[in-house]
Amino acid sequence: MSAPKYINKLQGKKVIVIGGSAGIGYCAAEASLESGSHVYIASSSSTRVDKAVAQLQADAAGTEAVKGSIQGREIDLTSDESVEQFIAWVSGDTVAGKDKGVDHIIFTAGDALQLGDLMETDFEDARKAFDVRFWGALRVIQIAHPEMKDRGRLGSITITSNGRTELPAYLLVYRGPWHTAQQRAG
Numbered sequence: 414m415s416a417p418k419y420i421n422k423l424q425g426k427k428v429i430v431i432g433g434s435a436g437i438g439y440c441a442a443e444a445s446l447e448s449g450s451h452v453y454i455a456s457s458s459s460t461r462v463d464k465a466v467a468q469l470q471a472d473a474a475g476t477e478a479v480k481g482s483i484q485g486r487e488i489d490l491t492s493d494e495s496v497e498q499f500i501a502w503v504s505g506d507t508v509a510g511k512d513k514g515v516d517h518i519i520f521t522a523g524d525a526l527q528l529g530d531l532m533e534t535d536f537e538d539a540r541k542a543f544d545v546r547f548w549g550a551l552r553v554i555q556i557a558h559p560e561m562k563d564r565g566r567l568g569s570i571t572i573t574s575n576g577r578t579e580l581p582a583y584l585l586v587y588r589g590p591w592h593t594a595q596q597r598a599g
């Protein structure tokens with residue numbers, strides 16, 4: 414019989430979730446924590462990050478299997494300095510005897526889209542719509558990559574993004590669990 418492929422795969426790994434204060438990122442942080450990872454969430458609001466961390470800690474405390482950890486900080490995705498500070502903080506953290514570096518990055522940060530009809534959209538508004546969702550993701554990847562490579566072990570980068578401002582009605586059905594988590598995180 415072969416060993417399980419996925420169980421405990423995230424145990425002891427450092428997982429960054431940019432956009433982890435709500436929605437998909439919050440759920441990814443919760444799942445990573447439950448898998449025994451050391452999780453670091455970030456968003457544009459320290460208040461929302463602190464609230465999400467407190468909720469995740471409270472839920473984890475009532476879950477027997479959880480052996481990971483959860484922390485968080487505010488981040489400015491339009492600033493090299495802010496992203497560098499966040500990555501350096503995670504990379505240098507030796508929580509629970511963990512060595513330096515970053516194992517996995519999940520990027521779900523998405524600010525409110527202001528885009529309407531293409532021909533009526535102001536050019537500057539359209540350009541700004543990429544600041545967090547596209548350039549922010551690229552900035553995080555470029556800055557974090559040196560912390561991830563050449564370390565002789567596997568890592569991953571996962572991005573969820575979107576360029577539409579409306580969901581078709583049938584997709585709203587699948588948003589149920591995410592909204593539940595969002596409401597709990599505030």
Ligand SMILES: NC(=O)c1ccc[n+]([C@@H]2O[C@H](COP(=O)([O-])OP(=O)(O)OC[C@H]3O[C@@H](n4cnc5c(N)ncnc54)[C@H](OP(=O)(O)O)[C@@H]3O)[C@@H](O)[C@H]2O)c1
Pocket residue numbers: 431432433434435436437438455456457458461462488489490521522523524525545546573574575576588591595
């Ligand atoms: N949910 C869906 O059905 C779905 C489907 C397809 C694609 N997507 C895309 O997947 C991504 C995540 O979706 P979601 O539903 O999880 O969104 P969400 O619930 O609105 O969560 C977005 C996260 O991004 C953070 N954020 C917003 N602006 C930020 C900024 N300037 N800097 C850093 N963090 C920021 C938010 O925290 P703060 O407000 O505290 O900053 C929050 O943690 C989005 O790009 C979305 O468009 C979602």
